[in-house]
């Protein structure tokens with residue numbers, strides 16, 4: 001039983017392509033598999049969920065976790081506003097994926113208030129100690145989007161909302177006494193910190209104790 005991929009990589013450009021954005025059927029979709037690099041055909045005229053299939057029937061089994069991670073990145077790359085803890089919805093520009101910084105590779109780097117802002121999307125692998133240490137060396141502003149509890153087969157539009165608008169699945173990397181929330185906050189008055197503390201406490205009251213609720217029934221994509 002093979003899992004049918006719903007994410008392809010455009011040949012030549014490397015752009016992440018969700019099946020929902022594909023308009024050309026078959027090989028005309030011009031995509032390869034993110035896992036094995038094999039050619040993909042888009043299956044759009046189906047009563048079931050649209051999907052890709054490998055044109056050479058190999059043994060590739062793309063991981064739904066990897067696809068969720070890719071989709072989240074693609075959503076950030078294709079938009080210009082996102083919810084940031086303590087700050088609310090913020091505009092950003094110049095989103096780039098997998099660009100090296102300080103010997104590590106953030107999932108996505110965006111620019112907020114003219115300064116770099118890093119985003120890590122977590123599906124299965126938490127941020128390891130080494131990565132955390134490297135971010136901490138220059139007190140990088142890093143927001144974590146935790147999708148671990150989310151369905152691997154979320155509808156695309158639901159995932160867009162979760163990635164961009166949801167507040168309950170996001171937190172900033174906390175470096176203890178050196179903690180900085182966003183560009184400019186290091187020079188702010190004590191009042192700013194007090195307000196941030198109150199906001200954080202309210203967030204914790206609202207979301208901190210709840211187990212995330214499964215929003216949608218998991219639909220399996222086996223054939």
Ligand SMILES: [Zn+2]
Nearest residue numbers: 033035036060
């Ligand atoms: Zn493959």
